[in-house]
Amino acid sequence: MKKGLRWKTLLTVAILGLCVFLALPIREKIKLGLDLKGGIHLVLQVMTEDALNGETDQEILRFTDLFKKNSITYATGAKEKPGKFAITGLDADQQAKTKDLIDQYTRDWDTSFMADRVNFTLKPTAVLFLEDQAVVQTLETIRNRIDQFGVSEPLIQRQGTKQIVVELPGVDDPEHIKDLIKVTAVLNWKLVKGGPAEDEATLLQPFGGTVPEDAEIVRGDPKRGHPGLYLVEKVATIGGKDLRTVRRGTDEWNNPAVSFTLSPEGGRRFEQVTGANIGRALAIILDNKIQSAPNINTRISDSGIIQGQFTNQEVEDLIIVLKAGALPAGIKYLEQRVIGPALGSDSIRTGLMAGLVAILLVMSFMIIYYRIAGINAIIALIFNVVILFGVLAYFKANMTLPGIAGLILAIGMSVDANVLIFERIKEERALGKNVPSAISLGFSRDFTAIFDSNLTTIISAVFLFQFGTGPIKGYAVTLIISLLANMFTAVFVSRLMFDLTIPKTATKLSI
Amino acid sequence: MEIFKTLPQVKFLKYKYIALIITAVIVLAGMLNIFVGRGLKLGVDFGEGTLIRVIFKNPTLIAEVRKQLEDVGLGNSPIQELGKNGREFQIRAVEVKNIKDENVLESHADLGNKIIAALRGTDGQSETAQGLKDLNSIDQKSLASLLEPAFTEKGAGLAEQVLSARKNEANQGAFADYADLSRDGVPAEVVTFLKGKTFLGKLNILSLESVGPQVGKDLRKKAVLATIWSLIGMLIYIAVRFKLANGVAAIFTLTQDVLITISLYSFSGREVNLPIIAALLTIVGFSINDTIVIFDRIRENQKAFRKMPLEEIMNLSLNQMLGRTFITSGTVFLTVMALFIFGGPVINDFAFCMLIGTIEGVYSTIYLACPVVLFWQKWFPSKRARR
Numbered sequence: 001m002k003k004g005l006r007w008k009t010l011l012t013v014a015i016l017g018l019c020v021f022l023a024l025p026i027r028e029k030i031k032l033g034l035d036l037k038g039g040i041h042l043v044l045q046v047m048t049e050d051a052l053n054g055e056t057d058q059e060i061l062r063f064t065d066l067f068k069k070n071s072i073t074y075a076t077g078a079k080e081k082p083g084k085f086a087i088t089g090l091d092a093d094q095q096a097k098t099k100d101l102i103d104q105y106t107r108d109w110d111t112s113f114m115a116d117r118v119n120f121t122l123k124p125t126a127v128l129f130l131e132d133q134a135v136v137q138t139l140e141t142i143r144n145r146i147d148q149f150g151v152s153e154p155l156i157q158r159q160g161t162k163q164i165v166v167e168l169p170g171v172d173d174p175e176h177i178k179d180l181i182k183v184t185a186v187l188n189w190k191l192v193k194g195g196p197a198e199d200e201a202t203l204l205q206p207f208g209g210t211v212p213e214d215a216e217i218v219r220g221d222p223k224r225g226h227p228g229l230y231l232v233e234k235v236a237t238i239g240g241k242d243l244r245t246v247r248r249g250t251d252e253w254n255n256p257a258v259s260f261t262l263s264p265e266g267g268r269r270f271e272q273v274t275g276a277n278i279g280r281a282l283a284i285i286l287d288n289k290i291q292s293a294p295n296i297n298t299r300i301s302d303s304g305i306i307q308g309q310f311t312n313q314e315v316e317d318l319i320i321v322l323k324a325g326a327l328p329a330g331i332k333y334l335e336q337r338v339i340g341p342a343l344g345s346d347s348i349r350t351g352l353m354a355g356l357v358a359i360l361l362v363m364s365f366m367i368i369y370y371r372i373a374g375i376n377a378i379i380a381l382i383f384n385v386v387i388l389f390g391v392l393a394y395f396k397a398n399m400t401l402p403g404i405a406g407l408i409l410a411i412g413m414s415v416d417a418n419v420l421i422f423e424r425i426k427e428e429r430a431l432g433k434n435v436p437s438a439i440s441l442g443f444s445r446d447f448t449a450i451f452d453s454n455l456t457t458i459i460s461a462v463f464l465f466q467f468g469t470g471p472i473k474g475y476a477v478t479l480i481i482s483l484l485a486n487m488f489t490a491v492f493v494s495r496l497m498f499d500l501t502i503p504k505t506a507t508k509l510s511i
Numbered sequence: 512m513e514i515f516k517t518l519p520q521v522k523f524l525k526y527k528y529i530a531l532i533i534t535a536v537i538v539l540a541g542m543l544n545i546f547v548g549r550g551l552k553l554g555v556d557f558g559e560g561t562l563i564r565v566i567f568k569n570p571t572l573i574a575e576v577r578k579q580l581e582d583v584g585l586g587n588s589p590i591q592e593l594g595k596n597g598r599e600f601q602i603r604a605v606e607v608k609n610i611k612d613e614n615v616l617e618s619h620a621d622l623g624n625k626i627i628a629a630l631r632g633t634d635g636q637s638e639t640a641q642g643l644k645d646l647n648s649i650d651q652k653s654l655a656s657l658l659e660p661a662f663t664e665k666g667a668g669l670a671e672q673v674l675s676a677r678k679n680e681a682n683q684g685a686f687a688d689y690a691d692l693s694r695d696g697v698p699a700e701v702v703t704f705l706k707g708k709t710f711l712g713k714l715n716i717l718s719l720e721s722v723g724p725q726v727g728k729d730l731r732k733k734a735v736l737a738t739i740w741s742l743i744g745m746l747i748y749i750a751v752r753f754k755l756a757n758g759v760a761a762i763f764t765l766t767q768d769v770l771i772t773i774s775l776y777s778f779s780g781r782e783v784n785l786p787i788i789a790a791l792l793t794i795v796g797f798s799i800n801d802t803i804v805i806f807d808r809i810r811e812n813q814k815a816f817r818k819m820p821l822e823e824i825m826n827l828s829l830n831q832m833l834g835r836t837f838i839t840s841g842t843v844f845l846t847v848m849a850l851f852i853f854g855g856p857v858i859n860d861f862a863f864c865m866l867i868g869t870i871e872g873v874y875s876t877i878y879l880a881c882p883v884v885l886f887w888q889k890w891f892p893s894k895r896a897r898r
Contacts, residue, residue: 043726160729172650174620174719333616337720342677342684343564346717349680350855357853358846365842402786405850405858409793409865412846413800416839420804423835426513449807452752456803457796459748460741464792467737468785469730475789479796 019390029393033400038341039169043334050329051134052082083122137328144324185321187240192281196228221289224308237273242266251307256315258306267302275299351404372510377418380489387485400474410482417450417490435506530878541774554784559724561604561623564717568685570597583629593856616723638710645712647685685715734788760883764875768798786861794868802876
């Protein structure tokens with residue numbers, strides 16, 4: 001054997017061996033996409049305005065506080081829209097002082113002074129930053145919740161600027177998961193001032209018909225057997241962030257409940273408030289709905305329970321969301337796909353059937369038409385499929401239903417290069433060239449055509465990958481890998497097989 | 512073996528004007544159909560709404576399914592029978608209108624649940640009231656916890672066995688009878704146990720997909736962008752590798768590929784979903800593949816026969832490559848045909864689109880790519896040719 005040929009053989013065997021090693025055992029190494037495996041695919045959008053809204057509210061409080069401390073007179077601070085507010089009723093004489101103060105305290109807000117007011121507008125860069133942060137935090141919170149829930153191999157990733165994709169293989173209860181993800185999980189304990197009452201008028205009667213400045217109206221959660229309206233203090237006694245641990249517990253009637261312990265600081269505050277308000281009701285508010293409002297019977301320091309006629313499932317979910325933390329912004333679902341496991345198995349069966357038929361058709365055609373050279377092409381084709389699986393396994397790419405279609409199509413397309421070369425060899429033979437030089441010319445002359453045509457198809461597949469989603473990405477990946485492998489197998493490997501099997505002195509060629 | 516014993520002598524380009532007219536007629540008819548006529552049916556991916564695939568345990572008539580939906584006022588939802596055994600159906604829930612943007616998806620999903628409830632009817636209600644579980648829609652976790660008390664430490668394994676029997680080729684997602692379990696090798700004592708604790712509901716939901724309006728809009732935009740960018744990519748690549756004339760010709764050709772395929776597809780009344788975009792881009796790739804092979808041969812022949820007029824060179828090249836064209840489009844056509852027949856409903860539309868495209872791709876190379884280059888050379892002769 002010639003030295004060059006030996007190296008080429010070695011290289012081919014090495015690549016093939018590597019790919020076989022990577023792809024085996026195939027059931028474990030080739031990951032199935034959601035459409036074949038079954039599971040839930042959710043696309044949700046983060047309502048980033050919520051984050052801007054919260055930031056604006058906080059800033060209004062911060063600046064009015066600041067004005068108070070520095071004895072700057074003002075009337076009100078009011079939000080115009082998320083990221084825009086105004087403080088009015090300023091004294092014209094204090095303008096310069098106010099300006100200095102604001103410049104000292106903020107870089108994120110643009111300000112403009114008018115006669116007796118100052119307008120605050122959040123800078124575009126700050127808006128982008130806040131929005132981005134909201135999405136990142138939401139992503140993390142959702143990931144924490146899913147992790148606590150326990151799903152194997154979940155995929156949770158950002159898509160575009162404000163969207164998040166959640167893929168959960170093997171889960172088939174979308175409503176439950178959706179609720180688990182969507183609940184904002186803002187938990188607060190607030191002292192009850194009045195209620196429950198059926199309507200606002202009755203509720204506010206003892207307070208002269210208006211809501212006191214330090215209070216707010218919160219609705220009870222009918223699911224928990226607490227319909228009606230409550231009047232509670234605006235300032236929370238403790239909140240979700242004061243919790244140190246949460247676990248499953250029971251209330252005094254042995255109903256499922258969540259028992260918690262508090263951080264030292266939260267415990268001190270809780271002890272102080274409960275000690276001073278024995279006999280009053282303390283509302284437990286989750287996402288602005290009152291879960292329960294038990295009376296304070298005794299001073300409580302660092303632990304307690306959250307009760308509210310929960311089912312076991314609800315207690316479990318509540319523990320998950322409390323452990324994972326609150327969402328920084330609300331979310332909205334855009335897309336929801338639930339694929340049952342039976343559909344996936346069916347798709348695999350039909351896909352394999354189609355693939356098998358396609359391979360057999362192509363193979364028998366190649367053998368009938370090109371005889372021994374056809375076998376050469378078939379071996380190249382098999383190499384192509386092996387390399388495809390090896391690379392898919394290496395990149396942990398998912399096999400999807402369109403991916404199977406891509407694979408089958410690639411089988412049809414990959415013989416194109418062989419056909420081009422074989423036809424050229426025939427032409428050269430017809431022109432009277434001897435066997436070795438006809439083979440050599442066949443491979444060299446058509447190389448550019450093969451290279452160009454594969455590359456342009458790859459170009460379109462790359463854009464398909466770029467803009468496609470889920471299963472379509474799988475299709476694009478399969479096509480790209482297989483076309484790249486094709487340039488190796490149809491040109492290099494196929495040539496090598498000719499060189500190895502056809503002696504230099506051959507006068508006949510079975511093609 | 513040879514397709515042609517001697518080099519064929521077809522004067523392909525003699526018919527270029529007739530071909531251009533045929534192309535124009537097809538595209539015009541297609542565009543009329545799309546924009547004025549029935550329009551392109553957008554599937555759930557690009558439109559919005561809910562798509563449900565359901566399998567009944569017993570063969571059911573489509574009229575019966577429709578009747579059940581009519582009873583709840585959803586009789587106008589398109590229903591399609593899938594598979595050959597009359598058990599599997601696909602229902603597209605009609606669009607929900609006049610709903611606040613935030614809640615659109617929720618209402619789509621609710622509509623889906625409403626349809627499922629309508630299909631179930633009163634089936635299983637009395638059994639559920641007795642505390643029995645539906646073995647045809649139970650998930651693995653619940654089944655395992657149902658089996659565990661009776662079969663200690665075997666619950667999970669048995670649940671997996673039962674559910675993999677449920678999704679095998681014979682049952683396809685729903686058991687018709689408990690005998691099916693025994694046939695698929697579930698131990699007799701387990702079957703007896705399940706008979707006491709479960710019932711066989713009339714259907715199982717294979718998939719339930721709801722897509723809101725925003726996603727459809729995003730996907731439409733992405734599909735158009737992907738198509739346009741890949742056309743631009745190819746124009747640049749071919750203009751660099753060949754001449755500008757070839758690049759321009761390729762773009763015309765590919766645009767025609769997309770237009771003709773969409774036109775013919777629109778007449779089929781099939782829905783456009785994401786895989787159709789994949790098919791279109793594959794057709795584009797396949798067609799350009801063919802075009803490049805011909806261009807490459809033309810370039811080579813131009814060097815060999817300097818005196819021959821371009822049109823004759825093109826005819827010669829097309830004839831030289833005719834065998835190859837037949838064979839390669841033939842093998843792709845065979846594989847696509849296999850997908851079309853055996854690939855199942857999701858792949859079927861894709862394969863149908865590819866069937867059109869495979870033939871169309873060859874046609875467009877001969878009757879658009881070559882004529883455009885020809886016209887271009889006539890209108891903008893290169894300096895060397897003028898001299």
